[in-house]
Amino acid sequence: MSQPNNPLHGVKLEQIINELVAHYGWEYMGYQINIRCFTHNPSVKSSLKFLRRTPWARDKVEEMYLNMIQKRLFKGNE
Numbered sequence: 001m002s003q004p005n006n007p008l009h010g011v012k013l014e015q016i017i018n019e020l021v022a023h024y025g026w027e028y029m030g031y032q033i034n035i036r037c038f039t040h041n042p043s044v045k046s047s048l049k050f051l052r053r054t055p056w057a058r059d060k061v062e063e064m065y066l067n068m069i070q071k072r073l074f075k076g077n078e
Contacts, residue, residue, distance in 0.1 A: 007069065008062055016065045017047050023068055033060045 008016075020029055021044070030038035035057050037043075037050040051058040 007066060011065075013051060013058070013061075014044060014048055016061060017044050017051075020061070020065055020068065024064075029064070032064060033057065 024032075026038055026042040030042065035050065035054075037047040051061055
């Protein structure tokens with residue numbers, strides 16, 4: 001099924017987490033989305049486990065990722 005208007009199509013959750021950590025760091029992510037997997041001994045593995053079981057938190061992480069992508073695109077067009 002084609003999803004041309006879905007910017008998350010084909011992007012794995014692990015890739016999203018890795019890019020957010022590289023861009024913002026765990027501390028900022030935990031400040032923005034107060035979940036234990038970001039604030040207490042954060043790791044990609046624990047985050048994946050939690051986010052796969054917790055739709056509301058995954059939605060927030062995906063929203064943060066989309067905002068990051070949008071800001072990158074905006075900066076590129078200045």
